[in-house]
Amino acid sequence: MTTNYLLEDVLCHDLIIVFCGTALGKESFKQKAYYAKKGNQFWPTLARVGLTPRQLSPQEYPKMLEFGYGLTDMCKTAFGNDSELPDGVFNPKDFEQKILHYQPKILAFTSKRAASEYLGRDVGVIDYGLQAETIGNSQLYVLSSPSGLARRWWREDVWEGLANATVNNVKKAPIK
16 A cells, blocks of 8 residues: 555554554654654663563664564654644544554553543543543553653653553553
């Protein structure tokens, strides 16, 4: 399937988790790899919390399928910091159709901004952790952003909660 995506999704059926960012950052766009900027905590955190057996490099992102994980972004056609993204680049209905098609067990937003764009709620009222909403059978989970620009809001315990929920197959309440 041909798309106008800046970086293709890493998706298939029967995934455990699909990680969903807001949009590619500048360095990720330049390298054509997810979470590629030095200092981004995505790849190190996956290894630290036990979701991957070792730290993958950003260029190894297609290997996520081997672990039962996928990758996408809310915005697939623009890149940059959240504050630089143009108006109208988010299409929650198309995004929802994509998730309904693949039906991962968990859709994990890697920032409150990504969750906000789908849920239509202000970032300030979104809690970390498992959400009440679902997309079909996919549970929604909100993680703290691994971006270096969001370091002051970093919460590795939220990522550990996702790893525990995945391993234990237990529903967990949102983390305040």
